[in-house]
Amino acid sequence: MIEMTGIRKAYQTGxxxxxxxxxxxxxxxxxxxxAIVGPSGSGKSTLMNLMxxxxxxxxxxxxxxxxRVETLSPNQLADIRNRKVGFVFQAFNLLPYATAYENVExxxxxxxxxxxxxxxxxxxxxxxVGLGDKMANKPTEMxxxxxxxxxxxxxxxxxxxxxxxxxxxxxLDTKSGRAIVEIxxxxxxxxxxxxxxxxxMHIAKRCQRIIRLKDGLLDTGNEEEEQExxxxxx
Amino acid sequence: MKPSILFNVFAQDFKxxxxxxxLTLMAILWGTMxxxxxxxxxxxxxxxxxKNLNGLGEGIVILWGGQTSVPFQxxxxxxxxxxxxxxVDYLKGRMPELEIVAAEYIRWGAEIKYKDKLIxxxxxxxxxxxxxxxxxxxxxxxxxxxxLDMQSRRRVAFLGNEVKNxxxxxxxxxxxxxxxxxxxxxxxxxxxGIMQPKIQMSSYQGSDEDVIAIPATTFHAIxxxxxxxxxxxxxxxxxxxxxxxxxxxxxxxxxxxxDPNDDQTLxxxxxxxxxxxxxxxxxxxxxxxxxxGGLTLIIAAVGVANIMYVSIKERTREIGIKMAIGARRxxxxxxxxxxxxxxTFLGGTLGICSAYLLTELFKMVPIESEVLNFxxxxxxxxxxxxxxxxxxxxxxxxxxxxxxxxxxxxxxxEALRYx
Ligand SMILES: Nc1ncnc2c1ncn2[C@@H]1O[C@H](COP(=O)(O)OP(=O)(O)OP(=O)(O)O)[C@@H](O)[C@H]1O
Ligand SMILES: [Mg+2]
Numbered sequence: 001m002i003e004m005t006g007i008r009k010a011y012q013t014g015x016x017x018x019x020x021x022x023x024x025x026x027x028x029x030x031x032x033x034x035a036i037v038g039p040s041g042s043g044k045s046t047l048m049n050l051m052x053x054x055x056x057x058x059x060x061x062x063x064x065x066x067x068r069v070e071t072l073s074p075n076q077l078a079d080i081r082n083r084k085v086g087f088v089f090q091a092f093n094l095l096p097y098a099t100a101y102e103n104v105e106x107x108x109x110x111x112x113x114x115x116x117x118x119x120x121x122x123x124x125x126x127x128x129v130g131l132g133d134k135m136a137n138k139p140t141e142m143x144x145x146x147x148x149x150x151x152x153x154x155x156x157x158x159x160x161x162x163x164x165x166x167x168x169x170x171x172l173d174t175k176s177g178r179a180i181v182e183i184x185x186x187x188x189x190x191x192x193x194x195x196x197x198x199x200x201m202h203i204a205k206r207c208q209r210i211i212r213l214k215d216g217l218l219d220t221g222n223e224e225e226e227q228e229x230x231x232x233x234x
Numbered sequence: 235m236k237p238s239i240l241f242n243v244f245a246q247d248f249k250x251x252x253x254x255x256x257l258t259l260m261a262i263l264w265g266t267m268x269x270x271x272x273x274x275x276x277x278x279x280x281x282x283x284x285k286n287l288n289g290l291g292e293g294i295v296i297l298w299g300g301q302t303s304v305p306f307q308x309x310x311x312x313x314x315x316x317x318x319x320x321x322v323d324y325l326k327g328r329m330p331e332l333e334i335v336a337a338e339y340i341r342w343g344a345e346i347k348y349k350d351k352l353i354x355x356x357x358x359x360x361x362x363x364x365x366x367x368x369x370x371x372x373x374x375x376x377x378x379x380x381x382l383d384m385q386s387r388r389r390v391a392f393l394g395n396e397v398k399n400x401x402x403x404x405x406x407x408x409x410x411x412x413x414x415x416x417x418x419x420x421x422x423x424x425x426x427g428i429m430q431p432k433i434q435m436s437s438y439q440g441s442d443e444d445v446i447a448i449p450a451t452t453f454h455a456i457x458x459x460x461x462x463x464x465x466x467x468x469x470x471x472x473x474x475x476x477x478x479x480x481x482x483x484x485x486x487x488x489x490x491x492x493d494p495n496d497d498q499t500l501x502x503x504x505x506x507x508x509x510x511x512x513x514x515x516x517x518x519x520x521x522x523x524x525x526x527g528g529l530t531l532i533i534a535a536v537g538v539a540n541i542m543y544v545s546i547k548e549r550t551r552e553i554g555i556k557m558a559i560g561a562r563r564x565x566x567x568x569x570x571x572x573x574x575x576x577x578t579f580l581g582g583t584l585g586i587c588s589a590y591l592l593t594e595l596f597k598m599v600p601i602e603s604e605v606l607n608f609x610x611x612x613x614x615x616x617x618x619x620x621x622x623x624x625x626x627x628x629x630x631x632x633x634x635x636x637x638x639x640x641x642x643x644x645x646x647x648e649a650l651r652y653x
Contacts, residue, residue, distance in 0.1 A: 054558060055647040075562050081646075082560020093555045093650065107559040154559060 001065060001162065001193050002028040002051060008059030009046050009216075020046040022216040023060065028195065030161065033188045035204035036197045038213035044197045045166055047213065051195065052085045052164045053077045065161075082110050086155025090167040092147040094139045100126060100150045101135040107157040125153040129183060145176030152183055163187060165196045169203065181206070258541050259581040261534035262626075266585025267592075269527025270622055274593050274612035276523045280516040282610025287509050289434030289442070291368045295475045296438055296503040297465040297482075303498040307491055315490050315499045317462040319454060322361075325467065328485045331478045333470040336361035339453045340439060340463040346446060347417040348401050355397060356439070357418060357446045359453025367468050369432055370447065376412045376427030383426075383449045389456075391416060391423040395431045396443035421456055423448060438464075438503065475504040528625060535629035538577050542570055542637035553641055554649025563642040570641050574634025575627070582626040590614045 009021040020043040028034060036044050049055045050062065053069060056077075062069045065084065072080070081087075094103050104125055108118045126135055129149035139147050148168060155163060165184065169177030181203055188194050196203065204210050212219035299315040317337070325335045339359035346355050364370040365378040370392060372378050383390050393401070393411075402411050408428050415422045434442055453459065469478055479502070480494065487494035546553070553566055593612045 049647050052558070054650070055645065078557065078560050078562045080560075081558060087558050089650075093551075093558070095552060095555060106556070106561075110560045110562070110565065158560075 001030045001032070002026065003063040004050075004060065006060035007047075007050065007057045007062060009043070009050060009055070010058045020216050021050075021057070024213075024216075024218055026211065026218075028193065030193055031188070031191055032193055033184075033206075033208045034195045034211060035207040035209070036195060036211045036213060037199070037201070037204050038219065042213040043216045044213050046216075048164050048166055048195065048197055051162070052087055053080045054087075078110075082107055083158045084160050084162060086152075086157070086160040086163045088148065088151050088155050088163065088165040088168045090170040092139070092144070092151050092171070094147055094150055094154075096139050099136050099138055100131060100142070100153075103139075103150055104154045104157055107154060111158050121157065122153075125156055126150070128156075129153045143176070144172050145179060148172060148176070148180050149183070152180070156187070161193055163192050163194045165194070167197050167199065169198070169200065177203075254541050254544070255577070258534070258537045258577060259584070261537045262531070262578055262581025263585040263588065265527070265531035265534035266582045266622060266626065267589045268530050269524065269625070270586055270589030270614060270618060271592065271612060272523040272527040273520065273618045273621070274589065274614045276516065276520045277615050277618060278593075278610035278613040280513070280520070280610075281613055283435070283512060283516065284509075285610075286433045286435040287505075287512060289369060289432045290436050290438075291466070291468075291505060293506045293509075294367050294466050294468050295505065297467065298463075298501040299461070300498050300501050302492050302496055304493050304496050306493040306496070309491060313492075315486075315492060316460075317465055318460075319450070319462060321462065321465060321486075321489075324489060325465070325482075325485065329478065329481060331470055331473050331481065332467045334363050334367055334468040335465065336363035336367060336467070337450060337462045337465045338364075339450060339457070339459050341453075341457055341459065344419050344446075345417075346401060347420075348414065351401055353397075353400055355446055356444065357448060357453070358439075359450040359457070359459075360447045361450055364447065364466075367466060368442070370442070370445075371430045371432070372427035373408055373430050375409050376425075378427055379447060379449050384451050387452045387455050388449060389421060389423045389452055390426045390448065391418070392427045392429065392445075392447040393425060394429050394441075394443040394445040394447075396441070397446055398428050418446070418448070419457070436505075436508070469506075475502070475506060524621065531625060531629055534581070535578070535633040538574050538630065538633035539637055541577070542574055542634060543640070545573075546570070546637055546641045549641075550644060550649045550652040553644055554646050554652065557644075557646035558650060566642040567635075567638045570638030571631060571634035574637070575630040578626050578630030578633065582623070582630075586619060586622060 004024060004026040007021055007024045007026070008019060010017050010019045024043075024047065026047075036047065038044050046055075050057050051064075053064065053072075056070055064080065069077070069080075087093075095106070098106070101122055104122045105118050108121055113121065123132070123135070126132055129152055131146060131149055131153070134142060134146060137146075139150070142150070148171075152168075163184070168180055168184075172180065177200075184194055184196065185206070194207075196207065198204055297317070299317045301315065302309065302311050302313045305311050319337065322335050322337050325332060338361070340356060341359075342356050343354050344357045346353050346357075360368075360370070360379065362378065362380050362384060365372075370378050372392070373395075376392075379390060379392055382388070398411060401416065402414075411425055411428065414425050416425060417423070429442065429445070431443065469475055482502075483497075483500065484494040486492075486500060487496075490499070492499045556566065593614050597611055
């Protein structure tokens, strides 16, 4: 599903260039359930944004489903984000003026589905995350857990194979967080490939594999030590 | 993109930047109104001039006899060409390109008498067709000379609205004048009609308000002029005088034996041509007024572009979200263009409506003045509406395009980090 070799990502801020990723090799197979952990600023989000084609690496090779991502046009990248990838963010990132229904509908609009198809799909998705009765609510009229469930429904809109979640429980209380994690578990069982960034080792432990990052590199050091560090940060 | 989402975005923006939005809307409204009013003013003036130019007649050509300037078929040069009464039927028969042919006799300084009043005036022997082609329109209660008057050579007179005043005084109502008998060179004539006042901007023999018209046949029989003073004709639909000028010279040339290429033999005055030149001048004035108004609108459009730039900054995160879920650049582009067009058309519609209301209100104000008779009143035409709408569309599009290009070019990753 994902083949990354020697991936680098440099950010340019004014005259200063900062390399957030400095040569990362990662291979993820279909239907894997992966956690990415690491201290703040280690490049987790940067890595995930590359995986989701929100940005292009400045070095290395990245194949997504055998396609070389660096060679794709902005429109092709947009289509990949629309159909192959579903993002879930810590800050939910819902459109504030749109209802739950409209938020979930948007990726379907971009995919060019008919009104009837969209209606059926949005209803199905919101029911699946347990928000069948809140379709007309705007984000301001929902709790954090509910907003994140809308975001998951939106991420699932076009049945993407790959779900990327950047600290999805970071803004939620323990109970709501747990409910969100349950949804991810179900999605994994349904065959989705799932990558979660988290500071919560309880969540990370439930994954099949943990990828550790440190200063823009894969951290292959002492697992126990890393675990403690991460727990402290969280 | 769902229209309601676009609308909601717009509504939300409007709330956030109400003051700026209102100012921008006002600017567009004002710009649209000023361009509309300027154009309406030009249009009104053009209409009025067009009407005034029609006072003499619409699309007519006046023809006078001249003098040969080259020898032809044994005739020497310098021979006078006179127009004869039978030329009217001759031209009608030979030239189907002419819709109407009429003619007239003129006698200056005839003595006109009504009771004790004696004045010296010009009298014209005219054809009934003058009603149509020379706008000899009778006031209610009277009539213009007709075909029967012509055939029976009736002694009837149709009076210009000014000469009537001189003869009967300013206070005598028209109904007391119709049917009265006046003497023209001691011959009695019955007054059958009085001309409706009209504005006439050009003439070849003096103003029509001073005309004393009698049937051409009566004129010929009583006053005995052998020659017509002029012939007036109107080219048929689809013909201009230019198309038929050479035909006219050869048709007349074959009757009067002159060289059809000799342009001194007949003199013509093509009102249509003159009118075209005048109207062209007004068109140029319209362009100028449109340009001036357009500048005002451009400034307003810059305001729209500015508000769009600001709103992009505020909505960077929204753009990032949309890109993250798969919006192509064109969707982002469209959203901003549609929004700019929305503001422009909202302001524009208000402006068009206000300008229309203002001009309609002005039309209802019952002022009669020489200036208005000359300048006309501002008139909003469909053409103006379409022109302004197109200008608004173009400006709105560009006011949206540049900010939209900026919006669509943001890196989705950066946009999502934007706070
Ligand atoms: N768009 C950007 N421009 C400049 N620097 C950036 C940009 N994005 C990230 N960085 C920098 O790259 C480094 C890695 O950032 P990243 O967001 O990947 O870290 P992270 O591991 O997700 O941290 P956190 O746990 O705090 O979310 C940081 O030092 C950050 O300041
Ligand atoms: Mg992060």
